[in-house]
Amino acid sequence: MQQPWQTAWPERISYGLSDAADNLVFQMMTTYLLFFYTDVYGLSASAAAILFIVARLADVVESLIIGLMIDRTHSRFGKSRPFFLWYALPYVIFAVLTFVTPNFGSTGKLIWAYVTYLGLGFFYTAVNLPITSILPTMSQNEQELTLLGVIRQFFGSSVQIIVAVFTLPLVAFFGRGNQQHGFLYTIILFGIISLALILNTFFQVRERFSQPEADHQPLKDVWQMLKKNQPWLIISVVILLYWLTTAIKNQTTIYYFKYLQHSESLVPIVNGFTFAALIGVVLIVSTAKRIGKKQTMLTGIAIATVGQLILAFGAMNQQLPLIFTGTFINSIGNGLIIGLVSIMIADTIRYGMTMGIQAEGILASTDDFGVNVGLGLGGLVTAGLFHLSGYVANHQQNVATQQMITLNYAWLPLILYLIMFVVLLFYNEKQLMTAVNTHMQAKV
Template sequence: MSHNQWQTSLRERISYGLSDGADNLVFQVMTTYLLYFYTDIYGLTAGEVGTLFLIARFADVIESVIIGIMIDHTHSKYGHSRPFFLWYAFPYVIVAALTFVVPPFNHMGKLFWAYLTYLLLGFFYSAVNLPITSILPSLTDNPREITLLGVIRQFFGQTSQIIVAIFTLPLIALFGGKDQQKGFLLTIIVFAVISLILIINTFVHVRERIAMPKPASFKDTLKMMGRNKPWLVLSIVIFLYWVTTSIKNQTTIYYFKYNLKAENLVPVVNAFTAAALIGIVAIPFVTRKYSNKVTMMVGLIIATMGQLLIIAGAEWTHSLSVLFVGTFVNTIGSGMVIALVSIMVSDTIKYAQRQFHVEASGLLASTDDFGVNLGLGIGGLITAGLLAQTGYVANHSQNSATLHMITINYAWIPLAAYLLMIFILALYNQRHVQQVITKNER
């Protein structure tokens, strides 16, 4: 079969992309609002939440590796990755809803419930999300088609993020009125039902058509991972990206509620995240002329410029207009970065197969998942830890140290992370990766 032949149907491409949209309907509520829910509604302290996030995310790193190994050693009539959509979709959405239940327990009982539901949610999220990346090399061996599939995935994933960002707080108010506890629960149930339908739709319509080699032993896989520099570099970039995303998303509601006294503007500023679609849609056109690495680097530079405008709006001009423009520009760049992640992870999988003769698509695909999980855990720990250290008190006016910390978290820490990502990505040798991937195709 020619590597230039398109092998997936339009329906399959859309169904593949909707899988990430499905996961994000639930996942983005967690990353954006769960810290606020736990501190201001559920009744946990910021320190307790920070510890929970850290423990949960480290657990998720281990779980991602386990699920990656499970995928590599799954042999079913549906394939390696595809059956995971069917097996884990239902428990994923059930546990998501249970995470927003406030049980009639004492404080320790509620803390135990939070740990139980959040740890389970992390496992089931990995079980339905990791296969989205691991299945990509088996859908087609056409490089342009892989790029298109990655873009479609991120388009729907980002669309879900926009839906969550814009509509979550209004839906909470619609369903719960002044009872935010009820509003959060009913909102997550709505998102969970839609998510379930879309994940099952993906299982029904995608097909694994490119046979993967027999998976290597765990020992050989570990040796390969230590020598696979492109994978290591990309893993660090993904981790830093999600640390930054976690910090920015979780701090937004605190910044507008306490620093600006304008909580009603949270859906407005979140609406600017729609600009990520501009960056995502640009990927197929930009990558025709420039490499994936260069394109991602451009995205990081644009995101950094936007973050500088956010700092200007927050610290120097105190202008909402500048803040909003900065968010718009930053999100365009972020869209370019995230759209390339699964595509470049797919490259590192093929690189491992041809450079080291090691097949470990499930385990290498876990790069994306454990980068997300560990990044979100560290980001959540930083945010919750700084809130606790500066004397944050939920639903009260905050002291000057807390307000200053919120600004640092919202504006300055993400800037430092973007600059570090640019430095790390510069170490990715795109030319060598492509030479290795294509040498057996000539």
């Protein structure tokens, strides 16, 4: 029997705005931080590459730590919800500090980058992971969980587009020719808005459904559940591949237009075409209801692959119409993919409950794990290949570097989309939903 709906629109909107809050800073990290470090702050590409991989290795551990902290939290506010209150301010402070450019020597600059970026990574996980872990506790209605996930991604994607389009114009406006000041004042603006939205989420959302008998289980039992939770393992790999793809492409976009098109001003324009992700997001509710979540995500990957192929041919021949068209189509597919991530993780959490284990923190940590590792590997691949090809910041690039930029922007993402598609084929949605529905009926 279909469960009744439990959330009202103020709570749904507030839940969705939590992802908008995080993405104000997150999108700055994924799209512009490598450029900031190499062309504004003054780090070498090799130093930035090492920093990214160290930070992401740390984030792997941090995701597990935060997940365990959520699963072990006893609070009158719940398990996930208090993290929005406790960590919102430190998150914003470290976001601002990451874009501060102290007048240190090369060693001092590198130490500052490590301390601030590692700190930002930890606090990002602390405010982002609860968005996923709290979802299956807000409702037991599958259709409502899908709606909440779509609302979250709609706001998250909207802010990603806003940041991608308006960051460089804001940097130019605030900096008046000084990009150090421009990036700093821009992140301060984003940080203030982010803080308000995260705190709003804390005050508005509620955790309603828990299984005390399945809660706070020994780690050895949780580990056994994880090994048996095949859908969770598959979706974890898909998330990792998606963020690896996104990191490589997003971080390379500004380099492509600066050094191959010789026009940074085109970056906000091409990023404006990513608004098409919202088309994919709003299609999720009806499409997933008709053909299922797995088939909907596979459709999204296929659309994204076609768009990336068009973009690749445009990039190879420096044809802006093809690049814009490919970006538009690719973004529709990306909307379908990323909009389903938190929803499908929520399903794996509910699947874990059928095995007698409620470990939403650990299971939700796969989202931040995939984000962090994907971004780290993406930053390592991008910065490392640039270093090997002889990249020199703010100079005309040699032929090898130009080819490497095109490879990262066009062809590597295409290959990763194909791998992503194959991996998702092994996701057994029918088995998962049968177990969940049987478990729910047994409890009624």
